Amino acid sequence: MNGDFVVTPWEVSGEVDYDKLVVRFGTSYITPDLISKIPGGKENLFLRRRLFYSHRDLDWLLGLNGKGHPFYLYTGRGPSSGTHLGHMIPWIFTRQLQEAFGVKLYFQMTDDEKFLFKDKLSLEDTASATADNMLDFIALGFNPAMTRIIVDTRDINHLYRTALKVAKKITFSTARAVFGFSNSTNIGSIFFTSVQSVPAFIESDLEGRNVPCLIPCGIDQDPHFRVTRDVAPMLGYFKPALIHGKMLPGLSGGKMSSTGNAAIYTTDDDKTVKKKVMNAFTGGRATVEEQRRLGANPDICPVYHHFEFMFEPDDGKLKKIETDCRSGALLCGDCKQNLLSKVIKFMSEHRIKREKAKETVGNYAFNPDKVI
Ligand code: TRP
Numbered sequence: 001m002n003g004d005f006v007v008t009p010w011e012v013s014g015e016v017d018y019d020k021l022v023v024r025f026g027t028s029y030i031t032p033d034l035i036s037k038i039p040g041g042k043e044n045l046f047l048r049r050r051l052f053y054s055h056r057d058l059d060w061l062l063g064l065n066g067k068g069h070p071f072y073l074y075t076g077r078g079p080s081s082g083t084h085l086g087h088m089i090p091w092i093f094t095r096q097l098q099e100a101f102g103v104k105l106y107f108q109m110t111d112d113e114k115f116l117f118k119d120k121l122s123l124e125d126t127a128s129a130t131a132d133n134m135l136d137f138i139a140l141g142f143n144p145a146m147t148r149i150i151v152d153t154r155d156i157n158h159l160y161r162t163a164l165k166v167a168k169k170i171t172f173s174t175a176r177a178v179f180g181f182s183n184s185t186n187i188g189s190i191f192f193t194s195v196q197s198v199p200a201f202i203e204s205d206l207e208g209r210n211v212p213c214l215i216p217c218g219i220d221q222d223p224h225f226r227v228t229r230d231v232a233p234m235l236g237y238f239k240p241a242l243i244h245g246k247m248l249p250g251l252s253g254g255k256m257s258s259t260g261n262a263a264i265y266t267t268d269d270d271k272t273v274k275k276k277v278m279n280a281f282t283g284g285r286a287t288v289e290e291q292r293r294l295g296a297n298p299d300i301c302p303v304y305h306h307f308e309f310m311f312e313p314d315d316g317k318l319k320k321i322e323t324d325c326r327s328g329a330l331l332c333g334d335c336k337q338n339l340l341s342k343v344i345k346f347m348s349e350h351r352i353k354r355e356k357a358k359e360t361v362g363n364y365a366f367n368p369d370k371v372i
Helices: 018-025 032-036 059-068 085-101 113-116 122-137 153-167 172-179 187-200 202-207 219-235 268-278 288-294 302-312 315-325 332-364
Strands: 005-007 012-014 051-054 072-077 105-109 147-151 212-217 241-245
Touching: 012 059, 018 051, 018 219, 032 059, 032 241, 051 059, 051 105, 051 202, 051 212, 059 241, 072 187, 085 122, 085 212, 085 241, 085 302, 105 122, 105 187, 113 153, 113 187, 122 147, 122 153, 122 332, 147 153, 147 187, 147 332, 153 202, 153 219, 172 187, 187 202, 187 212, 187 219, 212 219, 219 241, 268 332, 302 315
Parallel strands: 072 105, 072 212, 105 147, 212 241
Antiparallel strands: 005 012, 051 241
16 A cells, blocks of 8 residues: 555564654654753754754653763663675664763674574574674774674573563563464563563662663664553563664665565675666666656655665755756766665775674673673
């Protein structure tokens, strides 16, 4: 159906209307006033372009922070496959927030989730995706003194007690209503959201007092944290605050899917990247003549969105791409070529950092005895 779209933690499809999601989910917009309370907020690419645009209780968290009350960050990754550019957007933003505030970060890798939810994945598959994805995360430059990676199957002994307390407060009917489970859903999946809740409370558990938590995530993860937030006061914790991002669309249109061929993976070679970029869906016209005459549509164009999210940090230059696209002055072939050279450059730098990350992964392992 035209105009219809689905956004859940397991499925993103259709043309997502992010304004409608704010209404559907009952979240709030990030206002300029809130942005001004984030150090470097007005200059931040994701905030000034409204790519991270929605929140829950960010005002509360920043208010406390302004009074000298420290908080920490929590985000994560479900390791089901290699890492593509879309996965890295919230991580990049999280790193910027970590730097801006100088706070701790817990990064949860939900290998259990992906094992449970993806029929075809074995625990060996999710373990190798975990080891692989971790390198991409570390390659983004997180400070090892302030950052801990939690791997669910490895670190469950530190999560299980709190997961149980959370699970005891969530009924099957709530889980079914929030996540759309049915009688044929496996019981591990039904329990899982309690594990994803734990890092929102982990610093409070470790510190023995309530520490506010801010979770940057794609807005598709909001259903999990609605449940976490409902349960928090029943267990004596603060509700975690959330800051929601839009999702980078895949190069063939729609969300960058792990199953489609349209996402650029960090392990793709230049030839593969070239093929993906040059074959991308665009907002262009059928012929050059038509495009010159009528112009094209950047709003629906994943190539344009790649510039917007990552590859054209200069607002003036981004505006020129947009204007020239709409007027017909810019043709899709040239625009793709421009994107390709930027992606290739990013990839060559990322590959080196990713290799280096192999030497430092051990520094990020979660260890409750070692205060970070
Ligand atoms: N469920 C997320 C995924 O499938 C992974 C995840 C766990 C996460 N904890 C998180 C994402 C916190 C964002 C914030 O990718």
